[in-house]
Amino acid sequence: MKLSTLLRHGAIWLAVFVALFPIAWMASMAFKPPLEWTAAAGNITWLPKAPTLANFEYIFFGTSDAYPSSTVMEKTALRPIFASLLVSTIATMIATVVGSLAAYGYSRHGYGKSLPLALVQLRMFPPLAVIIPIMIMWAYLALIDTWWGLSLIYGIVTLPFAFWLMLTFLEEVPIELEEAALIEGASPSRIFYRITLPLVKPALATTALFVFILNWSDYILALMLTRSKWITIPVFMNDLNSAQTGQLYGAKAALGLIAIVPPLILGVLIQKHLVRGLTFGALKQ
Amino acid sequence: MSSGHAAKTPGKLSESLGERKSRRIGWLLTGPAQALLLFIVVFPTIVTVYVSLTLWTPLDGQPWTQAYRWFAWFDNYVEIFHDAKLFSALGRTLFMVAIAVALEFALGFGLALLFVDRFRFRPIYYTLILMPMMVVPAVAGYMFLMLFQSTGPINQIISAVSGQTFDPTWLANERLAVSAVITAEVWQWTPMVFLILLAGLMSVPEDQVKAARLLGANELQILRRISIPRIKVVIAIALGIRLIEGLKLFDIMYIMTRGGPGVATETLSLYIYKRTYGDLEWAYVSALGLTIVLAMSLVALCLLELAKRRGRQRPAGV
Amino acid sequence: MASIELIDIKKTFGTVVAVDNLSLEIKDSEFVALLGPSGCGKSTTMNMIAGIESPTSGEIRFDGRDISNLPANKRGIGFVFQNYAIFTHLSVRENLAFALRVRATPQRDIDKRVADIAELMRLTNKLDWPSSRLSVNEMQKLAIGRSAIAKPAIFLLDEPLSNVDAAFRAFMRTELKHLQHTLNQTMVYVTHDQIEAMSLADRIAVIDKGVLQQFGTPEQVYNTPANKFVANFMGSPSMNLIEATVNGEGSLLSLHFGAAGAIPVAPTSILCSHLQACRTRNILFGVRPEDIALSAPDDPRPGLVMQASFVEPIGPRTTIHFGGSVPALKVITQKRFVTELGEAHKLLMPEDKCHLFDPASGKAIRAEVAHVDA
Numbered sequence: 001m002k003l004s005t006l007l008r009h010g011a012i013w014l015a016v017f018v019a020l021f022p023i024a025w026m027a028s029m030a031f032k033p034p035l036e037w038t039a040a041a042g043n044i045t046w047l048p049k050a051p052t053l054a055n056f057e058y059i060f061f062g063t064s065d066a067y068p069s070s071t072v073m074e075k076t077a078l079r080p081i082f083a084s085l086l087v088s089t090i091a092t093m094i095a096t097v098v099g100s101l102a103a104y105g106y107s108r109h110g111y112g113k114s115l116p117l118a119l120v121q122l123r124m125f126p127p128l129a130v131i132i133p134i135m136i137m138w139a140y141l142a143l144i145d146t147w148w149g150l151s152l153i154y155g156i157v158t159l160p161f162a163f164w165l166m167l168t169f170l171e172e173v174p175i176e177l178e179e180a181a182l183i184e185g186a187s188p189s190r191i192f193y194r195i196t197l198p199l200v201k202p203a204l205a206t207t208a209l210f211v212f213i214l215n216w217s218d219y220i221l222a223l224m225l226t227r228s229k230w231i232t233i234p235v236f237m238n239d240l241n242s243a244q245t246g247q248l249y250g251a252k253a254a255l256g257l258i259a260i261v262p263p264l265i266l267g268v269l270i271q272k273h274l275v276r277g278l279t280f281g282a283l284k285q
Numbered sequence: 286m287s288s289g290h291a292a293k294t295p296g297k298l299s300e301s302l303g304e305r306k307s308r309r310i311g312w313l314l315t316g317p318a319q320a321l322l323l324f325i326v327v328f329p330t331i332v333t334v335y336v337s338l339t340l341w342t343p344l345d346g347q348p349w350t351q352a353y354r355w356f357a358w359f360d361n362y363v364e365i366f367h368d369a370k371l372f373s374a375l376g377r378t379l380f381m382v383a384i385a386v387a388l389e390f391a392l393g394f395g396l397a398l399l400f401v402d403r404f405r406f407r408p409i410y411y412t413l414i415l416m417p418m419m420v421v422p423a424v425a426g427y428m429f430l431m432l433f434q435s436t437g438p439i440n441q442i443i444s445a446v447s448g449q450t451f452d453p454t455w456l457a458n459e460r461l462a463v464s465a466v467i468t469a470e471v472w473q474w475t476p477m478v479f480l481i482l483l484a485g486l487m488s489v490p491e492d493q494v495k496a497a498r499l500l501g502a503n504e505l506q507i508l509r510r511i512s513i514p515r516i517k518v519v520i521a522i523a524l525g526i527r528l529i530e531g532l533k534l535f536d537i538m539y540i541m542t543r544g545g546p547g548v549a550t551e552t553l554s555l556y557i558y559k560r561t562y563g564d565l566e567w568a569y570v571s572a573l574g575l576t577i578v579l580a581m582s583l584v585a586l587c588l589l590e591l592a593k594r595r596g597r598q599r600p601a602g603v
Numbered sequence: 604m605a606s607i608e609l610i611d612i613k614k615t616f617g618t619v620v621a622v623d624n625l626s627l628e629i630k631d632s633e634f635v636a637l638l639g640p641s642g643c644g645k646s647t648t649m650n651m652i653a654g655i656e657s658p659t660s661g662e663i664r665f666d667g668r669d670i671s672n673l674p675a676n677k678r679g680i681g682f683v684f685q686n687y688a689i690f691t692h693l694s695v696r697e698n699l700a701f702a703l704r705v706r707a708t709p710q711r712d713i714d715k716r717v718a719d720i721a722e723l724m725r726l727t728n729k730l731d732w733p734s735s736r737l738s739v740n741e742m743q744k745l746a747i748g749r750s751a752i753a754k755p756a757i758f759l760l761d762e763p764l765s766n767v768d769a770a771f772r773a774f775m776r777t778e779l780k781h782l783q784h785t786l787n788q789t790m791v792y793v794t795h796d797q798i799e800a801m802s803l804a805d806r807i808a809v810i811d812k813g814v815l816q817q818f819g820t821p822e823q824v825y826n827t828p829a830n831k832f833v834a835n836f837m838g839s840p841s842m843n844l845i846e847a848t849v850n851g852e853g854s855l856l857s858l859h860f861g862a863a864g865a866i867p868v869a870p871t872s873i874l875c876s877h878l879q880a881c882r883t884r885n886i887l888f889g890v891r892p893e894d895i896a897l898s899a900p901d902d903p904r905p906g907l908v909m910q911a912s913f914v915e916p917i918g919p920r921t922t923i924h925f926g927g928s929v930p931a932l933k934v935i936t937q938k939r940f941v942t943e944l945g946e947a948h949k950l951l952m953p954e955d956k957c958h959l960f961d962p963a964s965g966k967a968i969r970a971e972v973a974h975v976d977a
Contacts, residue, residue: 008399015396016413022428022472023416025438029431038434044441098317105314109307112315118322121585126533128557129574132336132567133329136349156325159318188310219423219536220554234423238540249431256424267419268412275484278477282522283484495655496688500702501676501753510705514692 023260029253030055033066037249055254059240071248077255079229080236084259087150087232088215094155095215096208099162104196106163107170108178116167119160120280127157127220138225145227153221158211161277165210168281169203170196209270210277213263233259337361337572342565352568361572371573373548374556381463381552382531385470389527392471393478398508400479401486418476426540429469430456433541459549462542466550469537474530478523485519486512521591529584553577605666605679605756605789606631607652612661614647614813621647623813624661629806631666634783634790636804638797640836644813645793649759652791654678665756681750681758681788685765687742689749691735695726698734698745702753716752723785724748739767740775751786758790764799776802797837801825809833827958831965834889834958840922843895843932846962847888849878858888863926866905866952874954876970881959886968889958892922892933896951897940906951907932911942925950 029037032048032055054066059077105111134153135144143149173196181191222232231239237255240248267274276284332349340360341352365371400411417425432439433455443451455461489512497507513520535554538544544551544559551559557573560566607629614622622644629635637645650656652663654675663671670678690698697704699720703713721727724744729737737745743763750758763779764772780803783790794800800807801821809816809824809832817829828834834842848859854870856878868875878886900908909925909932921940925932925948932950942948959968 008404011395012399012410012414015392016410018472019414019417019476021438022425022432023420025432026424026428038436044436044438046438098321102315102318105311109311109314111308111311112319115315115318115322117585117589118326119318120589121582122322122325124529124581124585125578126535126554126557128533128535128554128561129577130329130333132561132571132574133332134325136332136336136567137328140349156321159321163318188306213419217421217423219421219539234421234536237427238423247430252427253431256421256427259424260420263419263421264416267415271412271415274415274418275480279481279522279526283481283519490688492684492686492688493690495675496682496684497690497701497705498676499653499655499678499680499682500705500749502701502705503676506705510701511690 026253026256029249030257032250032253034068034250055250058248058251059255059258067248075228075236077233077236077258080231080233081258083147083150083226083230084216084232087147087154087230088212090147090151091154091158091215092208092212094151095158095162095211096166096204098155099159099211100166100200100204100207103163103166103170104192107167108175108196115163119163123157123160123280127224131220131224135224144225145229147230150222150225150230150232153225154215154218157218157221158214160280161214162207162211164280165207165273165277166200166203168276168284169200169207173199206270206273206277209266210273213266216259216263333571333575336568337575339568341568343567344565349567355568357568361569362576364569365573365576370548371553371556374551374553377548377550378532378534378552378554381467381470381550382528382534385467385474386524386527386531388467388471389475389478390524392475393480393523394482396475396479397483397486400483415476415480417473418480420473422473422536423540425469425473426537429465429472429537430541433465456542457546459546462546462549466538466541469541470531470534473537474527478527481519481523481526482516485516485523488519489515518591518594525584525591529581532581606633607757607789607791608662608664608667609648609652610662610664612648612651612658612663614644614651614656615659620813622651622658625810625813625815627808627815627818629789629791632787632789634792634803634805636792636794636800636807637810638794638800638807638836639810639816641795643810645795645810646761647813648810649761649791649793652757653680653682653759679753679756681747681753681755683743683746683750683758683760683763685762687746687763687766689734689737689742689745691733693734694730695721695732695734695737695745696730698749699726699730699752701749706753720748720752723751740771740778743767743775744778747782756789758786758788760790760792762793762795764794764796772799779803798839801837809836811836827967827969828889829967831887831889831960831967834960834967838891840892840933840935842889842891842958844887844889844960845932847886849881849884849886854879860888860907863907863909866907869954872954873970874957874959877957877959877968880970881968883961883963885962887960887962887965889960890932890952890956892935893937894953894956895932895934896953897923897934897936898949898951900947900949902949902951904949904951906949908947908949910945910947912944914942914944 028047031051031053032045033050033052034054036045036049052066054064058064058067058071058073062073062076063071102112102115106113106115138144138149138153141149143152177195177199178191181195182188186194218232219234222230222235226232226235233255237252237259240252240255270277336349336352338356338358338361339352340355340357341347341349345355347354396414400407420428431437434440435452435454439455440452453461455465493511493515494507497511502510533554534552535558538550538552538555539558542550544555557570560573561570607627609625609627612622612625613620625644625648627648637648639645647656651658654670654673657671662669665678690701693701696717699717700713703716708716717730718727721730724747726741726744726748729741734742734745746763747758747760760779764775767775776799783803792800792803804821806818806820807824808818811832817824817833819827824833825837828837828842831844835844845860850857850859850865854875856870856875857865857867858878859865868878898904898906911923911925912931913924915922915924919937921936923934923936923940923942925934934950960966961968
């Protein structure tokens with residue numbers, strides 16, 4: 001009894017350690033000055049010896065006193081951070097609004113019968129298998145390297161999640177309320193605004209946060225469909241190298257830290273609904 | 286936990302609303318989604334089919350509309366079957382995905398078993414263990430790029446534990462690069478398998494577990510005879526999702542190794558990426574993409590069938 | 604077969620005391636009901652006997668052997684859950700065979716024992732059904748059969764009839780009683796339904812707020828309730844409990860019921876000796892509705908003259924409520940009794956059927972200490 005409890009806790013602590021170690025290592029790296037980035041064998045720096053904000057200074061201002069002068073960069077991380085925020089937000093709005101309306105129409109009025117399956121399929125293919133025609137179309141419509149072009153594709157690829165999540169949430173709202181309102185003579189739009197919407201508000205928030213995390217996490221679409229003006233954080237981060245010194249570990253870590261904070265926080269907020277979101281509503285917690 | 290039922294009998298409100306009115310509202314509500322879907326399906330499909338029947342490449346300096354000049358019937362499709370590099374990339378992908386998913390499943394299931402009972406600080410541990418899943422995959426790739434440097438912390442920890450100097454350059458060694466990439470993948474996605482399997486295990490009625498225990502079953506027998514049979518479909522869903530997501534494998538590998546050293550970690554996605562960008566063979570990639578899409582649609586249908594069966598499998602109201 | 608002893612069992616969940624210093628001795632082959640309102644701690648008590656929960660303090664003995672540290676699967680207990688906990692993913696046959704399979708019993712023995720128990724439970728023709736398709740009645744039999752197959756020493760049943768509708772319950776009760784006779788095993792049965800407990804159990808343990816109120820045969824619990832709670836809980840409609848004042852000295856006593864009047868107490872009656880045991884003048888006076896006899900208002904015998912305020916005919920019996928405000932009394936008449944609203948009757952209360960309780964502690968006041976089982 002005692003031993004098994006000890007073993008269980010040992011295993012859990014190990015799992016927590018393994019889960020957090022890479023994140024902690026990157027967080028530590030983000031505050032290390034260039035001298036501590038790499039180390040000779042046996043001489044590793046676990047925590048920054050001389051903690052510094054130089055890495056953040058560098059990614060925000062393009063230069064830092066702690067960095068070699070050859071590393072000055074013209075483009076700072078400010079623009080990609082802004083791009084990631086803007087594009088993810090707009091795409092989240094598109095996916096959530098369009099997805100919720102469709103889910104409502106499907107669940108209450110029985111329209112769009114092809115949507116559930118079609119949307120799952122849309123999400124299933126490796127993006128690279130379908131990227132060529134999309135690149136061609138995006139070029140044709142002059143959407144390459146624009147915020148609206150990227151928002152549009154993000155909105156479309158996260159639409160399945162928004163639709164399915166909202167569908168499963170809507171199924172939990174008893175339809176009797178809406179039926180009663182209908183019998184009392186309320187118009188469908190009034191029912192939607194006055195009855196359904198207030199009931200599914202928390203669900204909408206969950207859906208939006210979930211979709212935001214997905215949008216924020218994308219790499220491949222931004223890599224393919226942007227060039228310079230609207231590159232997002234992950235794309236910018238991977239280019240954050242210097243010709244002379246190679247990988248700018250500290251700067252990358254600082255930017256990586258900025259990149260993972262929003263999804264971590266949002267993820268904890270919607271933790272309860274992650275199973276539902278990740279399995280297209282097939283499973284609930 | 287249960288699967289939805291209204292999805293199978295949609296449109297309950299339409300009966301009381303009258304058909305004509307309901308139809309108008311139905312179209313209004315689902316219209317935008319259907320439009321977006323058509324937008325992303327119809328035009329690209331036409332383009333893919335068209336381009337895939339030619340030998341066009343952007344290098345020719347002609348827009349895709351002029352691709353007919355290089356019309357080649359099914360040459361690209363024939364090439365797919367003779368593309369040895371493709372099949373070795375596919376083989377590598379399947380190999381890596383199989384190992385990664387097997388590890389994710391073993392670790393995720395083990396962890397889920399530890400979390401079935403309540404204990405102190407369980408919600409906190411739970412949240413912490415889910416963290417890797419929420420890390421941006423590209424950043425996760427970068428984390429492991431750092432960790433697997435020859436002077437990086439992983440070598441340090443191995444050296445400290447084994448007492449011998451251990452300093453290989455992981456990402457430059459073919460075998461080690463594969464294990465490094467799989468490690469990153471397993472690190473990131475074990476939490477998801479854990480999460481889904483735990484939800485499944487928690488849905489096994491407590492009374493049945495107690496009943497089995499009182500009938501003399503030990504924990505292993507309860508698992509084998511009650512829990513696992515009851516969450517078969519959940520297991521299938523978790524594995525199905527991970528396998529399909531695994532086939533998309535790109536971000537982590539692209540950032541850690543770019544498929545290297547050589548082609549040691551070149552997955553299907555990376556191979557396509559190289560053909561798209563390195564060689565600009567867009568016609569061939571179109572044909573390949575279409576083939577993949579058709580093959581995976583079959584898988585999608587199977588998965589949905591499974592999900593449906595799960596819906597029907599609910600126990601009678603006991 | 605085994606006897607069960609609970610010695611000073613206590614169970615707390617955080618600050619909530621679910622079971623408080625409960626002691627109980629259940630004899631071999633006895634059928635005991637743990638009876639009480641929901642949340643009284645009866646299920647917790649049962650779970651502790653089963654080993655699903657462990658007591659915070661105290662000791663549990665089977666056949667005199669302390670089993671407090673024995674895990675649930677080693678206690679040799681048959682447990683029938685409230686919802687039966689049928690393994691719905693398995694067939695009826697596999698449900699029955701479960702306990703044998705986990706003990707690695709040879710297939711031939713499994714076949715034989717499953718056939719035997721199915722015969723006993725009258726499930727033979729449904730052996731290969733998916734268990735989820737059984738009716739509630741069959742599920743109960745399956746649940747009992749599934750436990751019985753391992754020949755447990757003790758059978759525990761957690762409200763097995765609460766999922767069954769009223770019409771069916773009487774039938775199931777008979778089945779259960781029959782089964783207990785067939786299996787002839789120690790059975791502990793949790794219920795909140797006093798009729799079930801009365802009709803099935805050899806002895807009833809009445810529990811309230813985690814405390815054992817009384818432990819005795821159905822007759823004892825019904826006829827000589829140890830306290831106000833037991834008196835009120837047993838019987839439907841429940842016992843009339845009204846406040847009364849004792850007047851007089853020595854053996855010349857009378858009971859006063861405010862506006863309803865007073866009754867002189869015969870000096871030689873048992874009621875008089877009970878009253879003499881009283882330390883206070885204010886008491887709670889109890890009498891069961893079916894023990895009150897109605898008579899004409901001018902009947903010379905002592906009694907209360909009251910007016911009928913409400914009549915409830917229930918089939919062969921009629922419940923008549925007397926006195927609109929306090930004190931109010933219910934009376935059950937055995938045959939259809941015709942009365943008008945507002946009509947006055949004399950309520951005769953046989954002195955040997957009257958109960959007295961201390962209004963502060965709720966404890967029964969009795970002259971002799973013949974029936975203290977708790």
